[in-house]
Amino acid sequence: MRAVVLGGTGYVGGELIRLLLHHPKIELAQAASRRLAGRPLRLAHPNLRHVRHLAFTDPADLRPADVLFCALPPGETAAMRHRLAGLADVVVDLSPDFRLRDQQTHERVYGPAPGRAEAAAAFVPGLPELYRDRLAGARRVSVPGCMATAAILALTPLAEAGLVEGEALVDARTGSSGSGATATAASHHAERAGAMRVYGPAGHRHEAEISQACGVTARMTVTAVPRVRGVQVVAHVSPRRPISRAELLALFRGRYAGEPFVRLVADRSGVHRMPDPKILDGANFCDIGVAADADGRRVVVVAALDNLVKGAAGGAVQSANLALGLDETAGLDFPGLHPV
Amino acid sequence: MRAVVLGGTGYVGGELIRLLLHHPKIELAQAASRRLAGRPLRLAHPNLRHVRHLAFTDPADLRPADVLFCALPPGETAAMRHRLAGLADVVVDLSPDFRLRDQQTHERVYGPAPGRAEAAAAFVPGLPELYRDRLAGARRVSVPGCMATAAILALTPLAEAGLVEGEALVDARTGSSGSGATATAASHHAERAGAMRVYGPAGHRHEAEISQACGVTARMTVTAVPRVRGVQVVAHVSPRRPISRAELLALFRGRYAGEPFVRLVADRSGVHRMPDPKILDGANFCDIGVAADADGRRVVVVAALDNLVKGAAGGAVQSANLALGLDETAGLDFPGLHPV
Amino acid sequence: MRAVVLGGTGYVGGELIRLLLHHPKIELAQAASRRLAGRPLRLAHPNLRHVRHLAFTDPADLRPADVLFCALPPGETAAMRHRLAGLADVVVDLSPDFRLRDQQTHERVYGPAPGRAEAAAAFVPGLPELYRDRLAGARRVSVPGCMATAAILALTPLAEAGLVEGEALVDARTGSSGSGATATAASHHAERAGAMRVYGPAGHRHEAEISQACGVTARMTVTAVPRVRGVQVVAHVSPRRPISRAELLALFRGRYAGEPFVRLVADRSGVHRMPDPKILDGANFCDIGVAADADGRRVVVVAALDNLVKGAAGGAVQSANLALGLDETAGLDFPGLHPV
Amino acid sequence: MRAVVLGGTGYVGGELIRLLLHHPKIELAQAASRRLAGRPLRLAHPNLRHVRHLAFTDPADLRPADVLFCALPPGETAAMRHRLAGLADVVVDLSPDFRLRDQQTHERVYGPAPGRAEAAAAFVPGLPELYRDRLAGARRVSVPGCMATAAILALTPLAEAGLVEGEALVDARTGSSGSGATATAASHHAERAGAMRVYGPAGHRHEAEISQACGVTARMTVTAVPRVRGVQVVAHVSPRRPISRAELLALFRGRYAGEPFVRLVADRSGVHRMPDPKILDGANFCDIGVAADADGRRVVVVAALDNLVKGAAGGAVQSANLALGLDETAGLDFPGLHPV
The missing domain is CATH 3.40.50.720 (NAD(P)-binding Rossmann-like Domain)
Incomplete structure (x- = not known):
């Protein structure tokens, strides 16, 4: 090929x-x-x-x-x-x-x-976790935005189970590589280093992609954080009925069973209890973790990925593999580094 | 003294x-x-x-x-x-x-x-913006937590105006100095550097302080971010009626007029349109900015401060100044650095 | 004034x-x-x-x-x-x-x-540690470059004591603020973050300033490091005769006794045994530390400062204070932060 | 196997x-x-x-x-x-x-x-660029230290050509992962983040390895820099006779021609003119660049590698491949990321 x-x-x-x-x-x-x-x-x-x-x-x-x-x-x-x-x-x-x-x-x-x-x-959306069947043999693929990818993977299990009450709130954090290779006043190192820049407090353009894929209205807030790579999304959902962390985990495990590039993060101890873009540089994984308030009335889903890999080039290769009839995981085996 | x-x-x-x-x-x-x-x-x-x-x-x-x-x-x-x-x-x-x-x-x-x-x-809470009168001449002062301080200052104008519908959602981000000077596995540089660690997805202990001060139920999510100092809070509120950014700004300007250590951030251009802990290291300011969705149905308030200054030692000195009958701003004039 | x-x-x-x-x-x-x-x-x-x-x-x-x-x-x-x-x-x-x-x-x-x-x-050089007498009442002051300031303060005690054999080697490290506020391809955050960029391996323009001030030929290598502020200089000198750390310390202590903005760093334990720009952001200090090889045949002097303060604006104010007959330290009392 | x-x-x-x-x-x-x-x-x-x-x-x-x-x-x-x-x-x-x-x-x-x-x-030293013949079929391999590896690869071409006059000065910079996975006061994030810590101003233990491999006495200074991975070495050498950058490049190109994991960095424009650990995370390359003062009387060699890969695990696998009779590059094809 x-x-x-x-x-x-x-x-x-x-x-x-x-x-x-x-x-x-x-x-x-x-x-x-x-x-x-x-x-x-x-x-x-x-x-x-x-x-x-x-x-x-x-x-x-x-x-x-x-x-x-x-x-x-x-x-x-x-x-x-x-x-x-x-x-x-x-x-x-x-x-x-x-x-x-x-x-x-x-x-x-x-x-x-x-x-x-x-x-x-x-065009078939380049998101195999939702559109695998349509991607097989597809001629045209359109890869979703990096933050949309993370948010869609975070919300889909809840949306498909009919558990989302009202709107979802999506807090997205992004590294600097997401805005491309061209130097701007906003990307000047002395200004951007160490910054927590809420550059999109409301009305981000990825909201439309999320709604289209999940059928859930999402309100996004986007913060540029002190990283080069990486997207992390924290989605807050009011569940239609009280729900526990255990039930959430079961729901997500079921939905993503067999997915080669979605990993559930569910450890109760250690420092890696929630998805963190830190360990995903270069990898095609989207890591997902869940939590619920003690009363079960708020659900928190955290998703992390490398915006240039699973959120762009890796998602594209994964989709192309499917379109071309190849092993879906071909060329995508770099697992990421730790520590880094 | x-x-x-x-x-x-x-x-x-x-x-x-x-x-x-x-x-x-x-x-x-x-x-x-x-x-x-x-x-x-x-x-x-x-x-x-x-x-x-x-x-x-x-x-x-x-x-x-x-x-x-x-x-x-x-x-x-x-x-x-x-x-x-x-x-x-x-x-x-x-x-x-x-x-x-x-x-x-x-x-x-x-x-x-x-x-x-x-x-x-x-004990009088050591938060002059809410308790100035009681702090004058007080004998006992209890300084609120750093994230609680930011969240309370973000929510108070809305709460006092009776504009908060239901619960507020508080997304807090914190630097590593917030967990103190003792080395732990979680603070090991190779693990903590560059990390976006959602260590408190739900149920943070500062929720109770926020509710006590504002009368608003707050659901918090806390993420440790790649900074040493700094707290940033993004509060999401469903307003009781649709509200515009202009109205929000007027509300916050009115509430904090004359406050020596609260600054409204309201520029529409440039890279400093929202509060960022990056420029607050060492300063006693709490910077606050507001946004609203186009339909006025979600309000976003962003607050930032230095957890060790306005969120601790600076707030303590400010409160002590009041308790001792001194100029409230005495000893707190360092404005912070840019760039840094 | x-x-x-x-x-x-x-x-x-x-x-x-x-x-x-x-x-x-x-x-x-x-x-x-x-x-x-x-x-x-x-x-x-x-x-x-x-x-x-x-x-x-x-x-x-x-x-x-x-x-x-x-x-x-x-x-x-x-x-x-x-x-x-x-x-x-x-x-x-x-x-x-x-x-x-x-x-x-x-x-x-x-x-x-x-x-x-x-x-x-x-013009009198704006370096009070060398030119204090001439700065008193001066009408024209020219502040040295930030790396030159650090290197001159590192080398002067050895040079004045006639201890420098041949050339000195000056390894300088600098944060991104040293190249100014204008965005360039080199300052693009995705490229500059985390970089150790040896942009001046040989022949830096500050060499001439150092030689002029110290009478020592300096060969510089300059590396841009992952900081916004800060200069650190590691000067390597072959002493004219073997010399111990204790003798070096005595020499530097003598030379800089009474200097308000030069601090000797000489602790033998803890993590702060050598000058580090990390704790100097905003401060007007130049911290200096010394070491020698066991055989006394190589001397290492480390100096650190904030390039925008002691290496520029702070040095300028200190010099202006002298020129105007004011207290030399006026307006320069911010000590820097820790941790940060 | x-x-x-x-x-x-x-x-x-x-x-x-x-x-x-x-x-x-x-x-x-x-x-x-x-x-x-x-x-x-x-x-x-x-x-x-x-x-x-x-x-x-x-x-x-x-x-x-x-x-x-x-x-x-x-x-x-x-x-x-x-x-x-x-x-x-x-x-x-x-x-x-x-x-x-x-x-x-x-x-x-x-x-x-x-x-x-x-x-x-x-034990044969696990450094194929110097000991490839002896590693073929070896039963015991001892991988050099990470900083020693970089320094040896930087100095060997000059040493073998008999060009090193007197001692070499090796300025080494290292990320935090080099000191291992155990949390200490020195590795506490609030202390280590952003630090330029000259923890080994003189007398580092890798000096002996360098001398043993190159026959050159090396004086090292080691600085911990704000990175997790990565070693960068700047070696300063007084050449036995004046030498130009072009001659140096030819010497290094000749010495390392055909080496699969040594790359010469020799661009005269752009921001990547010298080896930088920033782009080597996860890769098995040692990047090397050279410079000379205008008078040809000082040579600067810069080498960079990932301390955990080429400086440890990658060098070990490369050596094991040779010892086991496999393709030397097997399993080592990850090229590193940019930007990151």
């Missing part, structure tokens, strides 16, 4: 390249970049300094492949969507362009984009 | 010493420590390496003072409470011993402690 | 404002900024959010003052040097413009600048 | 387990721990939470294997050295017990240990 990556110099592009270079069944044929065409990968991705057989390709020189991963800025995949079919059988898009299937919602969140919802209808 | 600090080697004790050494009206006469009696302050507080006129005193050698600050582990102040009157006119306690005024609640949270609530009745 | 700050929006400008706002004898009359003229200080310095009586002034509206602090980018003070006399009696420059007194050296390091060395001759 | 890990709960033990679980030719049969015998791996290594087929084994229940990795505290491997032959054909020790081949030196550094040098003579 031959793969091509579009948007190869970004952080998500770099993770796609890293994962595909070690994929047992997919060969990374080309990684495209306008800015660095013809230049070595290491100029954008110093961790790949040893890779000598591949350099960035000019996007004009793309050759057909089995699978195309698009890690372009918002709007760019949509702008070239009529060329996609000629480039690869399977297209996996990591931008927000084809995530929302309601035209009005899409335009409210992302601005005017005629016909976008109609186009999005052809 | 002569002051004495009990528990001088802890982190809160160190902040008390630092503040009192520069206080224009209070002289730090003694800082007591059993472990380091007779030894220089720098062994516990390297930032005070230049202080040569004062060493730690044996607690047995305490001499009467105008004000006594108790920064002892839980239970120790209570154990010596009958000696306090002989040590100083004004006693400011920073432990949880005398915070809760309901016996049953106290015992549920901290365990059996006969007669504790009755003793607590003699 | 009235003071004016030029370059008020930068990080050094912000520290000057912070220090002067709390100075007991100097009133900050104006803080100038072209970009933010007329706007509140908090837009550049969120730690000064509570300051309401002062806004940024247009540089065109400067009024005469007793002392002018210039915190402008390289070359700008020099460009306006003929206007300086009309602005204030005492001018304290924090740029590199007037640091080097040899024309050839200046041009080698900073590029063509006709007549610069001649102009520099009128 | 069956492998056993002794000392499985430590940080090095955890990395050995992580690497061996994904090794294509070696099966991890047992990971021994006294404290956690019978308990799941995740209690010590939360990144391995998904591993269900293996639990910790009681050291008393070890079964013979092809290769035994000993990651025990200093002295413990030596204490059981007569049992080793019965446990495995190939023994790879990661402790300092068998590193030094001179009895007097060993005892000076580590204390009394009769016959230790004699025992050490049977």
Whole structure:
């Protein structure tokens, strides 16, 4: 299988390249970049300094492949969507362009984009835990946002069991890599280091994705935290009836039994009793833990993942594996480090 | 005015010493420590390496003072409470011993402690923004917990205006200094660095303090974040009626007008649009910001402070200033650093 | 005494404002900024959010003052040097413009600048530990670079004692605030966080300042480390004759006896046995420690300071105090925090 | 091939387990721990939470294997050295017990240990870049210390070329994981976070290893820096004759041509011009860069690696691969992450 990556110099592009270079069944044929065409990968991705057989390709020189991963800025995949079919059988898009299937919602969140919802209808969400059957053999995949992925995996068992009363409150925390590789005043180290920046107190754009996937209205608050990688979501839910931690654990264990990349965190002692992005850098896991107040009237679900892996490139590869009929876990076996 | 600090080697004790050494009206006469009696302050507080006129005193050698600050582990102040009157006119306690005024609640949270609530009745909460009148001339002061202080200041304007529908949800984030100066498996740097550890998903002991002060039931979730100092609280409230950000700002501005240590953060641009503990290290401010969902049906209040200053030693000095009839802001003028 | 700050929006400008706002004898009359003229200080310095009586002034509206602090980018003070006399009696420059007194050296390091060395001759180096007598009553002061300050204070006792054989090797480590408030690819948080970036392996421009002050040829290596503030210098010297740690300590203690802002760090136990910028944020101290190899044939001197305080704004205020005949320590009493 | 890990709960033990679980030719049969015998791996290594087929084994229940990795505290491997032959054909020790081949030196550094040098003579140093031929088919391997590994790889090309005049000065920087998994006052997060702690200004025990391997006397200074993983070494050498950066690069390129895990870092632009441990977490690379002063009279070599991988577990697996006749790179293909 031959793969091509579009948007190869970004952080998500770099993770796609890293994962595909070690994929047992997919060969990374080309990684495209306008800015660095013809230049070595290491100029954008110093961790790949040893890779000598591949350099960035000019996007004009793309050759057909089995699978195309698009890690372009918002709007760019949509702008070239009529060329996609000629480039690869399977297209996996990591931008927000084809995530929302309601035209009005899409335009409210992302601005005017005629016909976008109609186009999005052809894309299967790149979230195997919810859409595995549809991903098998899919031709178009749209990977959800990193915070949406964590929130959807946190809320789905409760939503499917009809246990969510009213709205869910989703407190999301994110590292700095989530806002990309371009330096800005907000990303200046002296300002961002050690910061707990509540940059999205209300009304985050991932709310719409969560509602679409879970059928639960989510109110999000987003805080940028002192990490480079990692998303952690703390979802607060008022259950329809009082519920205990034990029952919650059973519910989540049942829902995610057999999932290769969802791990329940349920230890009662030690320092690792809840999911923490600290130990997930580079791994494709989404770790999930649950708690309930003593009266069973509030449920807390914590989910953590690496925004560039399970929340982007890893989720894309996992979905592509399914679309291409490969082992779903192929190329995704790095377990993460501890301590780090 | 002569002051004495009990528990001088802890982190809160160190902040008390630092503040009192520069206080224009209070002289730090003694800082007591059993472990380091007779030894220089720098062994516990390297930032005070230049202080040569004062060493730690044996607690047995305490001499009467105008004000006594108790920064002892839980239970120790209570154990010596009958000696306090002989040590100083004004006693400011920073432990949880005398915070809760309901016996049953106290015992549920901290365990059996006969007669504790009755003793607590003699203490005025060390929170000038709520209890300024009672603090003037007070003989006994009990400083609230650091997370409780932030949460109470975040919720009080809404609570007093009768705007809180049902329960409030308080998401608290804390640095590592909050758990003290003793090394534990949980505080081991390789484990704690970069961690987002949800160590209190539900049922935190500060809930009771918040309810007592605001009359609002608070459900807390506490996460240890990658900082040494700092508390940040994100309070989510369902308002009794839809409310806009502008109305919220007016409410909070009105409530905290003239408060020397509460600052409203309300900028609409730049990277400092919400309170961030990053710029509060060493300062006695509690910064507060507000937001509302577009439909006005959820209110978000963010409060940040330095847990060792406004959340402990600074709040104690501010309260002592009032109790002793001094300028409330005396000795508390360090504004914090930027960047840092 | 009235003071004016030029370059008020930068990080050094912000520290000057912070220090002067709390100075007991100097009133900050104006803080100038072209970009933010007329706007509140908090837009550049969120730690000064509570300051309401002062806004940024247009540089065109400067009024005469007793002392002018210039915190402008390289070359700008020099460009306006003929206007300086009309602005204030005492001018304290924090740029590199007037640091080097040899024309050839200046041009080698900073590029063509006709007549610069001649102009520099009128400036006294803003380093009271070496130039206290000349600073008393001085009209022009040029504050050394932050790394140079640390290195000069580390090497001076050995140099004055004639103990330095050959060249000294100066390993300098610096936080991110040293490169200013402007976002660049190098300062992007995702790249800079956790980095140990040897950006100056050889030939740093501060070498010339060190040689000029100490008469010792210094070879520097500079590493950007995972901090916002702080400079730490490890100087390695081959002593002219074998020397013990005890003798070194005596030498340094003698040289810096009575210095208000140099602290010898000489504990043999505990975790604070050597100078560490960690506890110096905001403080005007330069901490110094010494060690020697068992054979006495290599001397190691470690110096640490806050690059924005003792290495810039604090050193400037200390020097201005001397120039204006004030208490040298006025306005500089913040001791730093621990832990932080 | 069956492998056993002794000392499985430590940080090095955890990395050995992580690497061996994904090794294509070696099966991890047992990971021994006294404290956690019978308990799941995740209690010590939360990144391995998904591993269900293996639990910790009681050291008393070890079964013979092809290769035994000993990651025990200093002295413990030596204490059981007569049992080793019965446990495995190939023994790879990661402790300092068998590193030094001179009895007097060993005892000076580590204390009394009769016959230790004699025992050490049977061990080949686990550093393939210097001892590849001897490692092929070796029965006993002793992996060098993490800082020694970096320093030896930095100095060897110069030493072999006879270019080192006098002593080399090695400035080593290390993350907190290097001191192990046990919490101490020195590792307490509030003290260690953000610290630049020069804990070994002179006389570090790795000096002896460096001299033994390179024939160069090294004077080390060690600083604990704000990272969890990572070693960076800056070696300063006075070359026997003036030398240029270009010549240095050619020398190092020649020496390390074909080395799978040594990468030369030689870019002249961008932010990654020198080796940085930041991008090496989890990878088995040692990155090396060089610089020279303009006059060619000082050479600076910078080396970086992950102390738990190339500096311990990865170096051990690489050596074991050679000893067992496997592909030297097997199981070591994780390239590290960027950004992180």
